[in-house]
Amino acid sequence: MIVIQAKLIFLNQQDKQIVLDLMRRWSSCMKFAYKRLLEGYDRKTLKRDLQGTFDLNSRYVDDAIMKARGVLESSRQLDNNPKKVIFGGRDLFGKLQKRHINGKEYQKLKTKWQERRKGNLYSRGDKSKKGNLNTRIEVKENGTFLRINVGERKYVYARIEAGYKKNKRREELLQEIAESNIPYSVELKLKNGNIYAYFAIEEEYPEIKITKEKGVIGIDINAHPGNISWTEVDEKGNLISYGNIPMPELASGSKDKKEYFRWQYAHEIVKIAKEKGKAIVIEKLDIKEKGKRGDFSGRKSRRIRHSFSYKSLLSKIKTLAKREGIEVIEVNPSYTSIIGMLKYAPQYMITKDVAAAYVIARRGLGLQEKIPDNYIKFLNALTVDELEELREHVKKTVRNKHIKKKHLREINKAMEFLQSLESKPGRVLEPLDGTSFSAYDFWRVLKVAVVTPLSPEKVKRDFSVLKELLIQGKWGGP
Known part of the structure; x- marks a missing residue:
């Protein structure tokens, strides 16, 4: 199970107020459902009645009932009295009852308690809907957004801010989730006036069905001139076909734009491998490579750090390939370019980059270069x-x-x-x-x-x- 926390940034205050109202209605629906469950109401009856009462769609209501049932079962398992459950937190409520707290401190506690009571929204993922229908992650050129269903065919978009550089991996994971079409749950919480989203996913990769048994697709990513070279080889290492995918969008632009297009290029590579029914061979790169002098001045280190994100693109190819049941083989990249340019570029009249991809493919099959x-x-x-x-x-x-x-x-x-x-x-x-x-x-x-x-x-x-x-x-x- 992976849980990722992120802050939501709204385009305007009006959109934020619409979502806050939705969270307030959902929270009230969940508390109301809890009381009805105590009285013995069944899920079907509640689901039918609560939609009109709180102006929520059936999915939101169903999720509210599920959460209420979870609170009820947890209370019973802990041998607590279910009728004495306090939404918003018993400890906070107890502090509010103390008369010696007043002024700003009292107002601060009251606001915190109200946020916990009214500032909630939960939406389960659905495999048949390719992720999550009510709260869907969408990757755009200008960033990663959460599309929130606030009414019938009405949506509010909020930018997902996963953190600064040290938390960059969070945003990459969210984009992987969005591209995968697998179910993920989203829970919104109000804290100190800000809305935070918690994304939860439990991914199971399918069994590997496409292996190197019939050959492989070799991949060579070039920082200059900025393209992906690929070659198709059979199980004996013979060259069948090859091609190049230019990547002009990665030469400039914002971080979000580059990340968006890396996903698109990764999809193209995996699509080729899937159509040809062959495994993918990529270079095994270590971003911690410091070069011979240990100061990151080596040629390989500079290429990784100062061009486009080499490792990020390869990581996306690996992730998408696993979801399609395609085997991914990582090989040592040493001297692939030199061997390719001297042995195969003149032999097959192909470019240095395609020749390097051919060497990578052959290396993935375990073949030696004489x-x-x-x-x-x-x-x-x-x-x-x-x-x-x-x-x-x-x-x-x-x-x-x-x-x-x-x-x-x-x-x-x-x-x-x-x-x-x-x-x-x-x-x-x-x-x-x-x-x-x-x-x-x-x-x-x-x-x-x-x-x-x-x-x-x-x-x-x-x-x-x-x-x-x-x-x-x-x-x-x-």
Whole structure:
């Protein structure tokens, strides 16, 4: 069970007064129903009579009767006299009876007691009505709102204020509830002149029916240029189809607008997976990633924090997929972009981003990425001296200090790797046991050797020029 508290902000004072009047009538209805239940009235008779008396629809009346029955049963279980129940609180009522309290203190207690007696409204969720008919959460571009039924086909909207940054997760949960169409209960309470809403939900996810048995959909989210790349693969890892979903709305605008559109994009991805009957593979990201220096200056950390909310979008995809019975697989994102750009972008003539999504999909199936034979030949022929020449070339051609430092750092790492490799008999390309290098370092060297000369100032998105090197093994030209 999840319970979320939020404050309601009304567009104008008139709307607030309408809701306060509704809460007053509902509270009176609940107290009246309690007395009638003590007298032995049944639910059907009460439901018919109370609608006209308090000008409430049948759902509100039914919820009032349910609450009254709950108070009655609780009183009996505690061995209290049901006829002596005091709505508004026995302790507060007792303080009001003391004659030594007067003036402002007395008025303050009286107001608090009256709010507890008259400032209540409860509305149960209904699965057949996709959530809650009388009090429905609606996600709009300018925020999250509660639509309150105040009469026949009459509604009042109040903005849901779930808290500041530290409580941002509350608002995200409310939006997840709204998008899920599952039943949730809403209880309104008046406190110090403000109306607060309490949302309660108990969600049960359906059994996973769509698994990776027939293949997967790989997802790669790109901060720049701001799009979702996806690929469809079969159970053997073969590429079937792919596409891109632009996300221009996430480049600017308010927090609420961005959150609204994240939900829309998450729905698009889950819809694709559902239509194709395949599981979803996403990157497993940790927002606590601090980078190598521990100061959040790493490339991955900056991308997560300063672009759009990477993790928030992936979380929404996971939530919606679970509700559709679709398996979600999370994989290590390390080197997916590098492997994609060097191996699959030129091979299938696809963009770097789509190629990264393809690597993510294959990784979700548990497939390993081997370096193509021609790339191995190329690496075996590569020398430290050639990388030294490349480093001097970068120093001369790249003016941007940030770009230069990044490329020089990569080249230095590649040179260090090759020097360790040359010390091995036969210069065999395999992971170096007992060193800090791994299989991924081969891809790092490849990137430095073939991408940096092509585009020293910017990572290219078209790698068709590498096709001859990858397939035919041609290198050594201009």
